[in-house]
Amino acid sequence: MTRTIVASATKEVVIGFDQPFCVIGERINPTGRKKLAAEMVEGNFETVIKDALAQVAAGATMLDVNAGVTAVDPNATEPALLVQTLEIVQGLVDVPLSIDSSVSAAIEAALKVAKGRPLVNSVTGEEEKLEAILPLIKKYDVPVVAISNDETGISEDPDVRFEVARKIVQRAADFGIPAHDIVVDPLVMPIGAMGTAGKQVFALLRRLREELKVNTTCGLSNISFGIPHRHGINAGFIPMVIGAGMTSAIMNPCRPQEMEAVRAANVLNGTDPNCHTWIMTYRDHQPAAGGTAQAAPVDSSSGGRRRGGREARRARG
Amino acid sequence: MTRTIVASATKEVVIGFDQPFCVIGERINPTGRKKLAAEMVEGNFETVIKDALAQVAAGATMLDVNAGVTAVDPNATEPALLVQTLEIVQGLVDVPLSIDSSVSAAIEAALKVAKGRPLVNSVTGEEEKLEAILPLIKKYDVPVVAISNDETGISEDPDVRFEVARKIVQRAADFGIPAHDIVVDPLVMPIGAMGTAGKQVFALLRRLREELKVNTTCGLSNISFGIPHRHGINAGFIPMVIGAGMTSAIMNPCRPQEMEAVRAANVLNGTDPNCHTWIMTYRDHQPAAGGTAQAAPVDSSSGGRRRGGREARRARG
Numbered sequence: 157m158t159r160t161i162v163a164s165a166t167k168e169v170v171i172g173f174d175q176p177f178c179v180i181g182e183r184i185n186p187t188g189r190k191k192l193a194a195e196m197v198e199g200n201f202e203t204v205i206k207d208a209l210a211q212v213a214a215g216a217t218m219l220d221v222n223a224g225v226t227a228v229d230p231n232a233t234e235p236a237l238l239v240q241t242l243e244i245v246q247g248l249v250d251v252p253l254s255i256d257s258s259v260s261a262a263i264e265a266a267l268k269v270a271k272g273r274p275l276v277n278s279v280t281g282e283e284e285k286l287e288a289i290l291p292l293i294k295k296y297d298v299p300v301v302a303i304s305n306d307e308t309g310i311s312e313d314p315d316v317r318f319e320v321a322r323k324i325v326q327r328a329a330d331f332g333i334p335a336h337d338i339v340v341d342p343l344v345m346p347i348g349a350m351g352t353a354g355k356q357v358f359a360l361l362r363r364l365r366e367e368l369k370v371n372t373t374c375g376l377s378n379i380s381f382g383i384p385h386r387h388g389i390n391a392g393f394i395p396m397v398i399g400a401g402m403t404s405a406i407m408n409p410c411r412p413q414e415m416e417a418v419r420a421a422n423v424l425n426g427t428d429p430n431c432h433t434w435i436m437t438y439r440d441h442q443p444a445a446g447g448t449a450q451a452a453p454v455d456s457s458s459g460g461r462r463r464g465g466r467e468a469r470r471a472r473g
Numbered sequence: 474m475t476r477t478i479v480a481s482a483t484k485e486v487v488i489g490f491d492q493p494f495c496v497i498g499e500r501i502n503p504t505g506r507k508k509l510a511a512e513m514v515e516g517n518f519e520t521v522i523k524d525a526l527a528q529v530a531a532g533a534t535m536l537d538v539n540a541g542v543t544a545v546d547p548n549a550t551e552p553a554l555l556v557q558t559l560e561i562v563q564g565l566v567d568v569p570l571s572i573d574s575s576v577s578a579a580i581e582a583a584l585k586v587a588k589g590r591p592l593v594n595s596v597t598g599e600e601e602k603l604e605a606i607l608p609l610i611k612k613y614d615v616p617v618v619a620i621s622n623d624e625t626g627i628s629e630d631p632d633v634r635f636e637v638a639r640k641i642v643q644r645a646a647d648f649g650i651p652a653h654d655i656v657v658d659p660l661v662m663p664i665g666a667m668g669t670a671g672k673q674v675f676a677l678l679r680r681l682r683e684e685l686k687v688n689t690t691c692g693l694s695n696i697s698f699g700i701p702h703r704h705g706i707n708a709g710f711i712p713m714v715i716g717a718g719m720t721s722a723i724m725n726p727c728r729p730q731e732m733e734a735v736r737a738a739n740v741l742n743g744t745d746p747n748c749h750t751w752i753m754t755y756r757d758h759q760p761a762a763g764g765t766a767q768a769a770p771v772d773s774s775s776g777g778r779r780r781g782g783r784e785a786r787r788a789r790g
Binding site for chain 1: 664665668669671672675696700701702705706708709710711712713715716717733734736737738740741742743746747748751752755756757758
């Protein structure tokens, strides 16, 4: 059984097919958040702190930490900023962290100060990346996210993306890194641009699980890019990828609709024994018609009737 | 490609792996609805009419029609009542109907007056049922729901349920009924009572699709029997069964959370080309925190950032 172990100073988490879905909180990331980027450059970590606490409170299993403010020379500025951000976050919350950077020097600087066993995000199939990142993964004995693109970019052909993933796993093995420390991101395309994006990723996830036996992740909200009511699409996508074998995702845990989908899929996938987490979370739930766009007539009396019906029919039939 | 064709007088619907999920509205069923049963016995069809219109308005693909009021002798009373109910419903709405009864004489009486090509609900693997129902299916050239239990009851072993389904398909073939006119119900157990119920049914659905090449259905809300916030579990279950190959379900289309899950899964499964239905339904959607029990901090700014982040990183990496 594939088990990817990540840990903070005090808390260990296992990513695996028989484990609750691992929610990697995506919020501590200045990319596309100008205000946050400006704050971090100024040494103001108020939003970082707020986002760290809110994501853990909302149920994040881990937190991604990215300090990629768009500087003129990331190689010069990002290592120190990533270290500073990481130290603040690991001093604040007890969940394991993901060190997220495209700057190898920043990843190594963060690995030197990280407590526990962080996840590194990420390596790709690009030769330069493999040579820069895999030695760090081996040296620090940590797991890594492997994104299935290479020098040729992101292929629209899922078979090509699978082969890139296979190449990364093989190259990692050459460095003495086991497959269970590779978490493959098969890359999710926006369904609005490519109608087969969903079926592609479901098929890829099954192959990654069955053939490479690796854990998997993705940037979850990519799927709904550009279409209305994205949270509804995301919430439908989560059970489908979990059913296809995905074991983690980089996502926003502060969205209740998405987190409800994660919890429901854990129940249905058999990783919430006795529905314990579900019941603890929703035992006082009051039925409501909200959270959906089409306010169709609501009738709360539907529960259980079908089953009762069949059993009743069978009894008298 | 497996295609089960159902039709009303004016409208044909195809149930199939490459079709939008077929939502069979469950509401016209007096089992467990004492008030509705009392009305129907009195010849009052106000609720039937209201439920028919509401379900079609909410997006039902088909409507199930059951007149099984708990009479002393269903064989004497149900045929006439089912015919009456069916005629009212088929005069009112244009969607195909499912004739739902455990009384063979009622099914035949309804088949005589039904317009188009209704679905018959249901036959089981019980010898007496096979002998009573399959000749009607052949004679009227209609499709039938095959429930995978037999004289020994409902097996908890999914392999036994699969073999019951196979037996029904084989017996149907002996009558000259093709597999594409059999819609198998693999039987969904409550997840609260059996933690493996979800994984069982996902595996069964794959086998039914790949080995028997049949369409499938289930009484959807069975899965959430007895646990809080059932609609959240149902809404997570729908994308998972669709991902596993289920092509229809008997469910309540008047529940917006469940119907949103159906529409999202159709987008993701590639059966809502260009996201047309999704966009038409949700284009004016206003983000809201409602519809979920845990009101975690909400931040609507998460969309698309992750993708932007990766691309931005790649560009500067």
